Amino acid sequence: MAAAEITYLEAIRLAMRDAMRDDERVFLLGEDVGHFGGAFGVTQGLLDEFGGDRVIDTPISEEGFIGAAFGAAWMGERPIAELQFADFVSCPFDQIVTVGAKTHWRNGIALPVVIRLPSGGGVRGGPFHASSPEGWFVGTAGLKVVCPGTVEDAYGLLRAAVEDDDPVLYFEHKALYRRLRAPQPDASYRVPIGRARVARDGTDVSVITYGSGVSLALGVAEAMAPGASVEVLDLRTIWPLDVEAVLESVARTSRALVLQEASRSTGAANTIVSLVAQRAFERLDAPIRVVAPPDTPVPYAPELEDAYLPSAAGLTSALEDLLGY
Amino acid sequence: MATDASAVIPCEEAPAVDDDVRRRIFRCVLLHRLMEERIMLLYKQGRIPGSVYTGRGQEAVGAAAGVALSADDVVAPLNREMGCHIARGVTVAHIFRNYLGRATGPTGGRDGNMHFGVPEQGVFPLVSMLGDLVPVMVGAALAFKRRGEPRVALTFFGDGAFNCGDTHEGLNLAGALNVPAVFIAQSNRVAYSTFTERSMRNPVLAQRIEGGYSIPCPRVDGTDALAVYSTVREAVERARSGDGPQAVEALTVRMDGHAAHDDARYMDRELLHEYATRRDPVERLAARLIADGMSADEVASLRDAAAAEVAAGLAEAEAAPAPDPATLEQGVYASPVR
Numbered sequence: 276m277a278a279a280e281i282t283y284l285e286a287i288r289l290a291m292r293d294a295m296r297d298d299e300r301v302f303l304l305g306e307d308v309g310h311f312g313g314a315f316g317v318t319q320g321l322l323d324e325f326g327g328d329r330v331i332d333t334p335i336s337e338e339g340f341i342g343a344a345f346g347a348a349w350m351g352e353r354p355i356a357e358l359q360f361a362d363f364v365s366c367p368f369d370q371i372v373t374v375g376a377k378t379h380w381r382n383g384i385a386l387p388v389v390i391r392l393p394s395g396g397g398v399r400g401g402p403f404h405a406s407s408p409e410g411w412f413v414g415t416a417g418l419k420v421v422c423p424g425t426v427e428d429a430y431g432l433l434r435a436a437v438e439d440d441d442p443v444l445y446f447e448h449k450a451l452y453r454r455l456r457a458p459q460p461d462a463s464y465r466v467p468i469g470r471a472r473v474a475r476d477g478t479d480v481s482v483i484t485y486g487s488g489v490s491l492a493l494g495v496a497e498a499m500a501p502g503a504s505v506e507v508l509d510l511r512t513i514w515p516l517d518v519e520a521v522l523e524s525v526a527r528t529s530r531a532l533v534l535q536e537a538s539r540s541t542g543a544a545n546t547i548v549s550l551v552a553q554r555a556f557e558r559l560d561a562p563i564r565v566v567a568p569p570d571t572p573v574p575y576a577p578e579l580e581d582a583y584l585p586s587a588a589g590l591t592s593a594l595e596d597l598l599g600y
Numbered sequence: 601m602a603t604d605a606s607a608v609i610p611c612e613e614a615p616a617v618d619d620d621v622r623r624r625i626f627r628c629v630l631l632h633r634l635m636e637e638r639i640m641l642l643y644k645q646g647r648i649p650g651s652v653y654t655g656r657g658q659e660a661v662g663a664a665a666g667v668a669l670s671a672d673d674v675v676a677p678l679n680r681e682m683g684c685h686i687a688r689g690v691t692v693a694h695i696f697r698n699y700l701g702r703a704t705g706p707t708g709g710r711d712g713n714m715h716f717g718v719p720e721q722g723v724f725p726l727v728s729m730l731g732d733l734v735p736v737m738v739g740a741a742l743a744f745k746r747r748g749e750p751r752v753a754l755t756f757f758g759d760g761a762f763n764c765g766d767t768h769e770g771l772n773l774a775g776a777l778n779v780p781a782v783f784i785a786q787s788n789r790v791a792y793s794t795f796t797e798r799s800m801r802n803p804v805l806a807q808r809i810e811g812g813y814s815i816p817c818p819r820v821d822g823t824d825a826l827a828v829y830s831t832v833r834e835a836v837e838r839a840r841s842g843d844g845p846q847a848v849e850a851l852t853v854r855m856d857g858h859a860a861h862d863d864a865r866y867m868d869r870e871l872l873h874e875y876a877t878r879r880d881p882v883e884r885l886a887a888r889l890i891a892d893g894m895s896a897d898e899v900a901s902l903r904d905a906a907a908a909e910v911a912a913g914l915a916e917a918e919a920a921p922a923p924d925p926a927t928l929e930q931g932v933y934a935s936p937v938r
């Protein structure tokens with residue numbers, strides 16, 4: 276019998292549930308994650324199954340409960356902390372980059388904490404509820420940053436993140452929560468952190484992307500075939516970057532475009548452009564491109580947000596341009 | 601030390617504090633004082649890179665709090681609590697190796713001065729960002745509570761750090777989660793050059809901790825090591841027995857500048873003189889030991905032993921190898937991706 280279909284959101288919930296069933300040390304904390312089941316309902320049902328000791332409603336204190344997650348991890352626990360919106364990562368930023376990122380390097384203490392960050396636009400959230408702030412952490416030694424773009428990865432990356440010994444920032448995309456469906460992954464399924472995946476083979480151009488960009492790129496690639504053979508590289512982890520996978524893809528196609536939902540000077544784009552410029556310049560037949568929103572906060576009005584976010588039309592024309600260079 | 605022994609106010613009588621504890625605390629405050637005197641010299645000679653902060657005048661707090669903990673408890677000392685590390689069993693040589701930036705020190709030369717932890721001894725590394733360690737230790741205490749372990753997590757903050765958001769989020773969270781955390785406020789009434797009168801409306805931290813967070817917070821004379829010990833010990837045991845978070849406000853005076861570069865010209869000279877001559881925490885404890893029957897010779901021999909320990913520890917640290925730049929990128933991750 277084929278596995279039942281689940282949504283991206285359900286995959287996240289199942290990954291937490293399975294991790295908690297497998298390992299007593301795993302517990303959840305965050306605002307409204309218990310009785311209410313999370314602002315987006317991701318943690319629904321977990322309080323009933325695991326009780327208040329393992330699903331902890333915290334005060335509105337991002338510095339407080341992210342710091343506490345690190346302290347509990349020091350003592351051997353494996354906390355999963357939920358931020359209500361990724362935007363609020365500005366509040367515990369210091370705990371993450373100071374305590375989370377530097378402690379192992381400084382003093383050899385592992386801090387296995389997963390921070391879940393519901394990110395991204397398309398939900399009319401405006402400047403404080405629709406950001407993609409993952410780029411703030413790209414390049415920060417000691418942190419790992421993962422951005423699932425599929426149902427399978429939502430499950431497999433979260434399971435891997437919980438088992439990882441370092442702090443992992445898990446950026447889950449709100450617009451994908453109920454949009455993506457796929458058969459439920461096996462409970463043993465893991466996605467290795469730090470490895471990209473070729474989501475679609477191609478020979479003419481590489482679209483290097485992550486998160487919400489994956490389904491967008493796959494749709495455009497499909498629509499442009501067979502006229503153009505578009506490879507889609509799903510980074511999965513944007514820090515530390517899978518350098519080899521990027522270079523290999525660029526070597527195959529000789530044309531590269533970075534697609535991301537983070538505004539163009541943030542995200543992973545600059546790191547990839549820099550990498551390609553330094554290590555694959557001679558392989559390129561055309562300058563590398565970036566398709567990303569402008570350098571502004573995420574706007575609210577539908578007319579503005581629709582213009583702001585990367586679109587299939589925008590990606591298609593950028594690819595046509597690049598292929599015709 | 602140019603203290604007039606007759607002027608020194610001995611620690612209050614503390615018959616409940618046994619001889620072994622007194623000696624342990626005395627060793628910690630002595631080592632703290634002597635090591636920092638040595639560190640200041642090394643700094644002026646250019647042998648310690650970066651900056652140096654001392655806990656002069658505040659030694660009793662870290663030392664006594666450290667001794668009040670049990671072996672399984674955990675602690676996050678800050679800059680002014682070297683004696684707490686010593687109480688946990690961290691060696692003089694290990695501390696010096698951090699100041700000297702040696703490969704075999706607690707951070708292997710990656711961080712300096714008091715910025716280190718010793719996880720084997722349950723000591724979390726200080727981070728500079730004031731307030732950060734309050735929530736972190738609340739989390740350690742949460743782990744103990746979850747597992748039903750009779751352990752306590754303790755940390756310190758200055759009155760300056762009491763103006764930081766993380767401190768307050770941590771205090772509130774400790775109460776909301778009802779965890780066995782103990783907080784020691786080091787109230788020296790100054791943060792770098794800014795006095796509490798200029799940084800807060802109500803500088804009585806105990807009132808704010810009790811009134812604002814319903815966390816018991818007795819005040820204690822922070823220059824009286826035995827009083828600090830008794831008060832912290834009770835707080836630790838209340839936390840351990842399930843009474844939830846506890847705090848103690850220790851009143852002290854910072855006898856040196858904020859750091860080695862700071863001549864503390866903004867400090868009240870008369871107050872400093874009073875504390876140097878009458879309320880030096882090391883001398884107050886020595887005076888109590890003598891008042892309770894220890895011979896002057898024995899006190900002198902404990903001082904000599906501490907001085908010898910400092911000299912030996914420094915020699916050991918100086919002989920330690922320098923870090924190898926080729927190792928710089930090792931250990932960024934506990935589980936490297938490749």
Ligand SMILES: Cc1ncc(C[n+]2csc(CCOP(=O)(O)OP(=O)(O)O)c2C)c(N)n1
Binds near residue numbers: 680759788858
């Ligand atoms: C968040 C933050 N801001 C500024 C500093 C720089 N700084 C280090 S210690 C200090 C004063 C701290 O005062 P207090 O907390 O009272 O402790 P004390 O120095 O008196 O022991 C300052 C401003 C810092 N370490 N962290």
